Structures are given as structure tokens and as C-alpha cells.
Amino acid sequence: MYPLLQFLGDGNPRNLKECTKAMIEHFHLTPEEAIEKLQSGRQNIIDNRTGWAKFYLNKAGLVETVKRGVYRITADGKAMLDKDINYIGIKELRKIPAFIEFEASDKNADEEQKSTQTPSSQEVSDQTPEEIMAGAYKQWLSQMADDVLERVLEQSPQFFEKLVKDLLVKMGYGEGVNTQYTSDEGIDAIINEDTLGLDVIHVQAKRWKKGNNVGRPVLQSFVGAMSGKKVQKGVFITTSSFTKEALDYEPSVKIAKIDGHQLALYMIKYNLGVSVTEAIYSIKRIDNDYFEE
Numbered sequence: 001m002y003p004l005l006q007f008l009g010d011g012n013p014r015n016l017k018e019c020t021k022a023m024i025e026h027f028h029l030t031p032e033e034a035i036e037k038l039q040s041g042r043q044n045i046i047d048n049r050t051g052w053a054k055f056y057l058n059k060a061g062l063v064e065t066v067k068r069g070v071y072r073i074t075a076d077g078k079a080m081l082d083k084d085i086n087y088i089g090i091k092e093l094r095k096i097p098a099f100i101e102f103e104a105s106d107k108n109a110d111e112e113q114k115s116t117q118t119p120s121s122q123e124v125s126d127q128t129p130e131e132i133m134a135g136a137y138k139q140w141l142s143q144m145a146d147d148v149l150e151r152v153l154e155q156s157p158q159f160f161e162k163l164v165k166d167l168l169v170k171m172g173y174g175e176g177v178n179t180q181y182t183s184d185e186g187i188d189a190i191i192n193e194d195t196l197g198l199d200v201i202h203v204q205a206k207r208w209k210k211g212n213n214v215g216r217p218v219l220q221s222f223v224g225a226m227s228g229k230k231v232q233k234g235v236f237i238t239t240s241s242f243t244k245e246a247l248d249y250e251p252s253v254k255i256a257k258i259d260g261h262q263l264a265l266y267m268i269k270y271n272l273g274v275s276v277t278e279a280i281y282s283i284k285r286i287d288n289d290y291f292e293e
Contacts, residue, residue: 001056001057001088001089001093002086002087002088003022003023003026003027004019004022004023004050004053004054004057005057005062005063005073005077005080005081006081007019007022007023007026008063008071008073008077009077009081011073011078013066013070013071013072014070014071014072015069015070015071016047016050016051016054016069016071019050019054019071020046020047020050023046023049023050023053024046027046029046033046039279040278040279042278042279051143052139052143054071055143055146056090056093056099057077057088058071058146059093059098059102060076060093060098060099060102061074061076061077061096061099062076062077062080062096063077065150068150068151076096076098133281141268144264144268144274145261145264145268146264148264148267148268148273148274149239149260149261149263149264151273152207152260152263153239155207157205157207160205160239161178161188161189161205162178163205163267163272163273164188164189164203164205164235164237165177165178165188165189165191165203166272167263167266167270167272168189168203168235170270170271170272171266173191173193173201174191174192174193174199174201175192175195176189176190176191176192176203177189177190177192186204186221186222186224186225187202187203187225188203188204188205189202189203190202190203191235199233200229200231200233201231201233201234201235202222202226202229202233202235203234203235203236203237204222204225204234204235204236204237205238206218206236206237206238206239207238207239208238208239208240209240210239210240212240213238213240213241213242213243214236214238214240214241214242214243214246215242215243215245215246216243216245216246216248216249218246219236219255219257220251222234222236222255223251223253223255226253227253232253232254233253233255235255235256235258236255236256237258237263238258238259238260238263239260239263240259240260241259241260242257242259
């Protein structure tokens with residue numbers, strides 16, 4: 001992480017390919033080492049490690065995303081380089097508020113703190129291989145969710161409304177249809193939970209940038225639109241987040257509130273916008289019945 005931050009230290013935006021090339025040069029990798037692949041055989045090790053270094057630096061607020069696949073050092077990142085250090089690891093990042101908040105964002109923060117250690121950390125010596133693999137999967141899932149949400153934000157509002165409808169259909173809530181974009185009366189999609197359309201879900205989708213959180217008035221407006229149609233179930237999905245007032249708001253109708261991170265996790269879980277399975281690792285157990293004489 002430290003040499004990557006150093007490479008970005010001049011303030012120029014760089015893509016991941018440029019970052020990886022710089023890391024190959026920094027560590028004096030031979031051509032053979034530079035193309036050495038992970039056990040899955042699908043990605044070069046140096047590409048994988050550079051990507052993870054960027055991910056952690058970003059979560060700590062030391063690196064920012066300029067646009068998809070392009071990164072730049074932040075003011076906090078420059079301040080880190082000014083310190084008398086020559087190494088950055090997870091231990092160092094855990095002193096930074098932004099990274100602490102990132103690790104605590106999981107509802108099971110205490111469990112995650114144990115399981116998200118990497119095998120390169122000195123703190124994992126008391127973990128079983130199963131625990132290490134579970135932690136690595138959580139790390140991958142978090143990074144993948146970030147990448148998915150980044151792609152979603154690049155799309156048009158119309159595409160996002162279709163995406164939301166497609167996701168709810170994939171989740172098994174019934175057949176869906178998008179409303180007319182110019183006169184949707186606050187309703188972006190309608191999901192029929194039954195064939196005859198007797199049980200209906202109204203959907204509103206807000207493709208808003210991070211930090212532009214959905215407030216209570218926006219939810220109240222959605223509830224008003226639902227009430228006008230005498231609908232009792234609604235789903236409000238945003239690529240950003242919800243304010244505390246919005247989260248505390250409990251109208252008489254049922255509303256599911258889904259923020260950007262949860263949206264990305266649902267897309268991964270239900271295979272929307274993702275396709276290739278990189279690798280499958282089967283964990284075997286001894287069949288005690290077989291060995292009984």
C-alpha cells in the first residue's frame with residue numbers, strides 16, 4: 001500500500017493498469033513473476049494485490065476515485081506521505097477514522113474485525129483456515145459491491161429504474177413493469193406479486209451520488225403517491241444512503257428501504273449485472289460413516 005500511495009503522490013490521476021506497472025517496477029519483478037497467476041488461474045497475482053491495495057487506501061480516504069478505473073491521491077493521502085513512515089498495513093489504517101467506519105459498517109462489526117484479517121497480517125495466527133477463507137470472502141464481497149455500484153452510477157436514470165425492476169423480479173417478487181419516465185407520478189416501477197395483479201408493490205428508484213442522502217420528505221412524497229393508488233407495499237431504492245430521519249420514518253404502509261451498498265450486494269447475490277464465477281473452493285469433511293466397520 002505504501003509504494004502505491006507514493007506512486008500516486010504526484011497528484012496525477014492514474015488507472016489501475018498504470019498502478020500495476022509501477023508496482024512491477026517498484027518490486028523489480030521478473031517477466032515471469034509479473035504474469036504469475038493466482039491459484040484460480042484467472043488473474044495475475046500482482047494485478048490482484050495492486051487492486052486490493054487501492055481498495056484499502058480508498059476505504060481509508062487516502063485515495064479517491066476520479067472516474068471508473070481512475071484513481072488519485074487525496075489531501076489525507078498526501079499528509080500520510082509526509083509522516084515519518086515507510087510502511088502502511090492494516091494496523092496503520094485502523095488508526096484512520098474513515099477506515100474504522102468502513103470496518104464497523106457491517107452489522108456484525110466485532111465478528112468482521114476478526115475475520116477480515118488477511119493471511120499476510122500478523123494477527124491471523126490464531127485463525128483456522130476456514131475462518132481465513134470466510135474473512136477473505138467478506139473482503140472480496142465488499143470490493144465487488146463497490147465495483148458494481150460504481151458501474152450502476154455511470155448509467156442513466158432510466159437504466160437504473162429498469163435495473164431496479166429487474167432486480168425485484170429476480171428476487172422472486174413477481175412480474176414487473178416500468179412506468180413512463182416523464183409522467184410516473186413518483187412511481188418508477190410496479191411489481192405484481194400475483195398473476196392477476198391483486199397484490200401490488202410500488203417502487204421508487206433514486207440514482208443519487210454518494211453523500212446526497214434520501215431524507216424523510218422524499219419518503220413521505222413516495223408514501224403519498226402510494227396512497228393515491230391505494231397501494232400498501234413499497235420499495236425505495238437509492239444508490240446513496242438514507243438520513244437518520246428517513247430511517248426512523250415508519251409510515252402506515254410497508255416500505256423497504258435499500259441503500260446503495262445493499263443494492264449492490266443484492267445484485268451480486270441474485271446475479272444481476274454479474275456473471276462469471278471466478279473460482280469455487282469446496283470445503284470437505286471426513287465421512288465418518290464410511291470409515292465405520
